[in-house]
Structures are given as C-alpha cells and as structure tokens.
Amino acid sequence: MIYFWAFVIGGLITAASQVVLTYTKLTVAQLLVILVSLGAILNGFGIYDRLIDFAGGGALVPVSGFGSSVVAGVVQEVRRLGWEGLFTGVFELTGLGLAAALVFGFGLALVARPKG
Amino acid sequence: MSAATVAPATKRVGKYTLAIDQVRIAQRATVVGPREGAGPLGKWFDQVEQDHMAEQPTPEKAERYFLKQAVQLVLKKAGLSPDEIDFFLSGDLLNQVITSSFTAREFGIPFFGLFNACATFGAALTLGSVLIDGGYANRIIIGASSHYQSAERQYRYPIELNVQRKATNQWTVTGAGAALLARDGSGPRITMVTPGRVVDYGLSDTNDMGSAMAPAAADTLLRHLSDTGRSIGDYDLIVTGDLSAQGSKMFRLLAKDAGITLGNTHQDCGVLIYSQEQQPGAGGSGAACSTTVILSYILSEMENTRYRRVLAIPTGALHNPLTASQGETIPCIAHAVVFEL
C-alpha cells in the first residue's frame, strides 16, 4: 500500500506544481523555494513527518521533503546537544545529500559535456 | 545658424526613409549548424556544419568559427582579399559583441561592432548602404551571427537543465551570414531603408519575444509605407526577422488595425527556418535567423525572379537578463530594407 501512496502523493505534489506554474507567473526557481520552505513549516507543525509515514518516498522525494528534513535534523540535534543543535542540526539529515551533490556534481562536470 | 542656410538632405524620402542608389549584394554566404541544415531551408545554405560546436571547445568559439567561415566564404566567392574591403560591419548577441570583434581581429579591415539584438543585420545593411552611397566606401562586408548554446548561456538556462519549453518560446539559430555590399556586381539592389525606432508596448514576458517585437515591426512598416506612398501590393514579399508564429499573428493584427491586410505577402524567417517536427516552439530567433534566411533562401529566390521586390524587416528585442530580472519591459526595434532586382 505504501507504494501506491508514494506514487500518488509524489505525483500529486508535482502535478499541483505544474498547475501552479501554468496559471501563475511563478518561475520554477521561485516555486522550489516556496516548496522547500513549506516542507520545513509543515514539519514544524508535525504534519510533514506524518505525511512521510503515510506516503514514504512520495513525501520525501519532492523538495518539500528536503525542507522538512532540515527541521527534523535540527530538532533531533537540539534534543542531543541543546542550542548548538540549532546550527549543527541543519545539515544533520541533508548534509549527506548536499555533500553528495557537490562531489558528484564536481566530478561529473569535469568529464561530461552538455549535449543540447 | 538658421535652418535655411543648411542644404537639405536630398536622399531622404518622407520623414524617416532613405533612398539608396547603386548598392548591391554582390556576394553572400551562409554557414549554419546541423539543426538548421536539417530544416526546410537546408538546401539553400552554402555550408552546413555537422557539429553545432564545430569541434570548438566553447560555444563562444564555435559561434566565432561560423562567422569567420561566412566571411571567408564571401571573400573567396568574390575573389577578393581582406585589404580590398573598406569596412567590416558586424554584430551578434554576446556581451560586448565579442563574436564580431574577435572575428574582425583576424581580417584587419576597419570595423564597427553593431548591436541591435536580432535586428543587427538590418542595421548592418542600412549603415553599409549609406557608407557606400555616401561615397565613403566601395566594398563593405556585413555580417551577423548567433549560436544556440552561447545564447542560452547568456540569456537563459544551462543546456542540461530540466526546462519545459513554452509554446511561445523560440529556438536560437546556430549560424552566421556575411554579404559583400558593393556598387558593382549583379546581385539584388538595396534601394531604400527605413531605420527602426525603439518601441516598447510594455510587455515583459521573455518567453514570448515575438509578441513584444511585433509592434516595432508594425511601426517600421507603417512609417515605411507612409514615407514612400507605397502599399502592400507594391511588394512581392514582406519578410520579418524572428517574430515567430506568435509574433507574426500579432503583427498581422497590428497591421489590420491600421487598415493593412498582409495576406500571403507576409512571411517570417523564424517560421521558415525550422519545421514543426523539429519542435522549435514558436520558431527560430537570434541574429543569425534573419541573416541566414535572407542571405540564402530569400535573395536566391529573388535571383530566380520568384520575387522582384522584397521588404525585409529584421526584428530585435533589446533587453538583457539583468533588465528582465529587474522587472523592466522589453524595448524592441525593427529596420526595414527594400531589395529589388
């Protein structure tokens, strides 16, 4: 069942984004920023975590999942370290992905050429 | 000094138009990329490169390669060396007009770099004609270029970014054209030019430049007709630069509003250069769009006597990414040039 909901929720978030892009003047960059912030805020209310429980990858994979993971990491680290966790926690869950993006991005851009 | 003591400008027609005497397109050459070569006009171009990068390491160098090839081809066809040319007038879309300036470095011909965005070729035709008609030059080479990848880099997004193109988006033409303007020779004559004004109807959507440019094209067309007392029927063809499908639609509406029915007389280089199967969005654009289409297909069909009198109106959008992100509207320009057999 989780696979069904992952597909449907992931699809709904991107389809809704498509509709927003069509009917508003928002650019993709602006929408990404809005979604990532929205994910963080919804996690603050404890909603996004529940959506991940329900839809797994469907909630985790859209960039809103990235914003939510920042908050999840901060709370997790504050629990462990106190106020220092506000800073160290930011990259607790997302740092692995960011470092991966930097390393792979650097390496691949060295060898691959745009095809167009 | 009172106005009466100054001799009147005798070569003007009406308020804006200039009459040109004895200037011909003596030679011309077009070099394009594989996508343009595979399009409906493929057979009209002199040279089609198999690689859009032309084996160059950067898109900027590739664009320069196209322009240099075009200039060399014109010189070769005419049997002239660079020191027999009085001026090189050329422009492109890249910052500081680098394609043209860097190409001019190779030839040692007195040079002016021009920028009127995609209408640059119209400016080159106009200024070249005036220099020759004014007795300041015998032979001038004019040129213009653009390249899909260098233009994307300057104006839009990384090539491999996941961007979904809109129906009104246009595709920048990869290629360059060059022409030899001279008093002698047998090519089509340039008989009149109507320089463009900068027109801005307050549009700011950079995904629909055709609609932004259409008012500039209409403005120039109307001023040209009013200056010369001519009507659409006096022309076999009115060809705009890169209004594309969307812009052409708007151009026809603007003309109709002024009481002019364009009918089949109007065509657009941006619409002509790609087929629908090539998915170019609304059509081609870029400084090379009007340049390569006019210098190949249009002028060849004139020499085949299919067209005897053509009004060419290259169009250009004069914004840059900075003004766009600052929310400014898009100022546009269009120059009209009359070609006759």
Added chain:
Amino acid sequence: MDPKRYRQLVQERAPKPNVVRDATRAFLLGGCIALIGQFVFDYFRLIEPTRGEAVAATLATMIFFGAVLTAFGVYDKLGEWGGAGAAIPITGFANSMVSSAMDFRRDGIITGLTSKLFVIAGPVIVFAVVVGFIVGLLRSAFLGLFA
C-alpha cells in the same frame, strides 16, 4: 494601436496551454520518481539503524541518480516531457547543480564550474537552512527541549 489594448490582445491570443496533458505527465513522472525513492527508502530502512539515517541516505541516493542522468544528457529530456514532474523532486535539484557546473566547466574550474554550481540551487539551500533554522527553533522551544 494603443499599447494597453495591445497587451490585452496578446493575452487573449496567447496559445492555450494544455493543462490536463501537462499535469498528467507531471503526475506520472513525479509519481515514478517518488516510487523509486520509496524503494530506496525501503532498502535503507533495512540496513540503517535509525529512520533519520535512512532519510539522509535516501536523499543522497536520489541526488546521485539525478546527477548521473544529467551527465548522460537524459534529465533535460525528462524535464521537457514531464515539466514539474522532473523539476520538483530532489533529483531535479541535483540536475540544476550538475547542469550549471557542466555548462560553465569551459570557463575554468574555479571561475566557472565550482562557482556556478549554486546558480540555481543556491536559493533553495539558503531558504531550506534559514526557514529550517527558524522553524526548528520554534519547534524545539514548543517541545520544551531548551529547558
């Protein structure tokens, strides 16, 4: 023609976007990428000790997929077909970084590739961190974690 009237006409005559088709494609592509993410998440839930670590590993793996598909020139075609279905998943975020780096590779490693990595991804990271910080602070306070 009056510019105001013309702007009105441009809007009226604009080509109508095919919203149903575009949204359907975005749904299918976004759904498929999310489903792949679910499989990856399942795998890491098995081998990682905590859910947090499984989340981190899933995000990194999806970013890797996006980066590789970009290098092979596939991801921009996914975007052309599926629009937001390619742009909104975290794989699209990776695509924005790698595509910028690839484009500017020719301008040098320091002045080009590495400085342009964040041209599109930068705002996303900054907003994620700043908003995440503020929300994390409020949530931690709400949960009484500073006591």
